[in-house]
Amino acid sequence: MTENSTGSGEPSRTLALLWGEPTEAPRRKGPARSVTVPQVVDAALLLADEQGLAAVTMRAVAEKVGVSAMSVYTYVPGKPELLDLMVDTCYFRMTRKPWGRLGWRKRLVAVADANRELLSGHPWLTEVAALSRPPLGPGVMAKYEHELAAFDDTGLSEVDIDAGLAYLLGFVQSHCRSAHDAARSTTDTAMSDAEWWGANQAVLARVFDAEAYPRAVRIGSAAGEAQGSAWAADHAWKFGLARTLDGLAALIGDDASA
Amino acid sequence: MTENSTGSGEPSRTLALLWGEPTEAPRRKGPARSVTVPQVVDAALLLADEQGLAAVTMRAVAEKVGVSAMSVYTYVPGKPELLDLMVDTCYFRMTRKPWGRLGWRKRLVAVADANRELLSGHPWLTEVAALSRPPLGPGVMAKYEHELAAFDDTGLSEVDIDAGLAYLLGFVQSHCRSAHDAARSTTDTAMSDAEWWGANQAVLARVFDAEAYPRAVRIGSAAGEAQGSAWAADHAWKFGLARTLDGLAALIGDDASA
DNA sequence: GCCGTACACCGTACAATGTACAACGTAAAT
DNA sequence: ATTTACGTTGTACATTGTACGGTGTACGGC
Numbered sequence A, B: 001m002t003e004n005s006t007g008s009g010e011p012s013r014t015l016a017l018l019w020g021e022p023t024e025a026p027r028r029k030g031p032a033r034s035v036t037v038p039q040v041v042d043a044a045l046l047l048a049d050e051q052g053l054a055a056v057t058m059r060a061v062a063e064k065v066g067v068s069a070m071s072v073y074t075y076v077p078g079k080p081e082l083l084d085l086m087v088d089t090c091y092f093r094m095t096r097k098p099w100g101r102l103g104w105r106k107r108l109v110a111v112a113d114a115n116r117e118l119l120s121g122h123p124w125l126t127e128v129a130a131l132s133r134p135p136l137g138p139g140v141m142a143k144y145e146h147e148l149a150a151f152d153d154t155g156l157s158e159v160d161i162d163a164g165l166a167y168l169l170g171f172v173q174s175h176c177r178s179a180h181d182a183a184r185s186t187t188d189t190a191m192s193d194a195e196w197w198g199a200n201q202a203v204l205a206r207v208f209d210a211e212a213y214p215r216a217v218r219i220g221s222a223a224g225e226a227q228g229s230a231w232a233a234d235h236a237w238k239f240g241l242a243r244t245l246d247g248l249a250a251l252i253g254d255d256a257s258a
Numbered sequence C: 001g002c003c004g005t006a007c008a009c010c011g012t013a014c015a016a017t018g019t020a021c022a023a024c025g026t027a028a029a030t
Numbered sequence D: 001a002t003t004t005a006c007g008t009t010g011t012a013c014a015t016t017g018t019a020c021g022g023t024g025t026a027c028g029g030c
Helices: A011-018 A037-051 A058-065 A069-074 A079-093 A104-121 A138-149 A158-187 A193-207 A214-226 A230-252 B011-018 B037-051 B058-065 B069-074 B079-093 B104-121 B138-149 B158-187 B193-207 B214-226 B230-252
Strands: none
Touching (some): A011 B193, A037 A079, A058 A069, A079 A138, A158 B158, A158 B214, A158 B230, A214 B138, B011 B079, B079 B138, B138 B158, B158 B230
16 A cells, blocks of 8 residues: 555456445345445545544544444455545535536536535545546546536537546646645644744744845735735635636637626 | 645754755764765655655665664654655756746746646655645745746736746646556556456446436547547646636736747 | 763664454355 | 355554664863
8 A cells, every 4th residue: 555546456346336236136145244335435434524534544444333444344345445435425425406507607617616615525535536537436427427517508529628627627626735735734733824934934034045036035925914824715716716717718719608 | 644744843943954954063073974964855856756755765765875764863853854855855956947038928838847847757746745835945935936937027916926826836736646646547557548448347337327427428438539548648738738828818918928 | 181972873662554364153055 | 954155353464654762973171
């Protein structure tokens, strides 16, 4: 195990798990299973949401569902597959309202907002979810289908729709990852931005040639002061989303926006 | 240790390390140090570049520089700080040509290309480098200053320049992260895209309702076939970069591009 | 010249992780 | 009643970051 990467292991076994094992012969030989796969996944999700991805250990999940550590392996082939299931489950539970008569721009804003909300509720997703080659479960498929539909009336080619959606989601994921670990660095060091700046200022003053970095000093402090750190994330969001939509508008041709 | 997060520990100590310890009294009491901090960092960089971030263990670094595992801690407070040093060193070594008379669009393309090249040469950077609150070392500062200068004649406000740069870099990082772990998933499973698809097709055919996901099937296979997987990354790059620049152009006002 | 002290270095040890392995028990199939 | 397949579990191992204490070295003050 090298990393928290998703999507390793025997693929067909993983797929069967993701889709709920439809080949399940209802009667088996041995003793009855004491829990279910969704219970295991839910336990892992609870741990990740409440205490972060690092708290998702096989032993912790096992204890949460009330079995021994090794029993988890009878439900799930290993930790990477468990992560796949967690991701797909999160995707599956997103609410998906039909698009109705909204223009493409409002649709894409809705896609972005929904993904931002998802990643705010499950920050660990930014550390785990791969944009490319995700686990092909029902959640991923439903999400993909629904978000593709947001591009229905844009007139883009199929390849461009795929690329455009990936681009939009890439922005959201990148933003949320930054916002998330900015929030975490102020949280789990128990050190406010002001304190951190104060602690470093002494060293910086001794070592730092302000004349060598005029723009960095000017713009960095301007950006730093203007943004109360909590507000900063919101500003970056509005800025980035507007840029992203304008960039796509240049490709689509803005007929009926607003 | 929870994660490969950068930037923990006593901040002033880290800063002094980053800036090469200018308070260094040249003569000390005990025996001479057998190696130097840059040697330690270079060893770690070599490991990361050649065998991935997971190969950067304190023991491996120690062996590479020829000391015992615990001796590394006399050069570096801990692993997070070592990662900070690695990141800052990579940034510091980027080539920075003065911008001359290029228009803003070409400048931003150059910024994006340079960062893409950086992240291609050091893929582990996408797993470690935080866009927000990076280690304030000389490399980070020089890079920041140089890239801010690319916005010099755009007429943007200071806050917008900062946001615009972050937006551009966010795209590059997001793209390279996807490209990198797409490449890795075809590499380290020893399974080509074709094999992977073949292995999954049987299960998917049994479980998958093609009528439920018309767009996903159509667009997904269109995008999949059109892209020979190696070509896909390049296409996504060109697409995304064009969108990003168009998005910024909508803010800047395109006077003299090309 | 001598010695105390500060510091570099190192071996050992510990807690946490994913998971391989084998023993044990249970319930359906024969 | 015996076989057989499978769920459950305890133990064990390799790997990680790093805390701790011991050992030796070289400089500063006498």
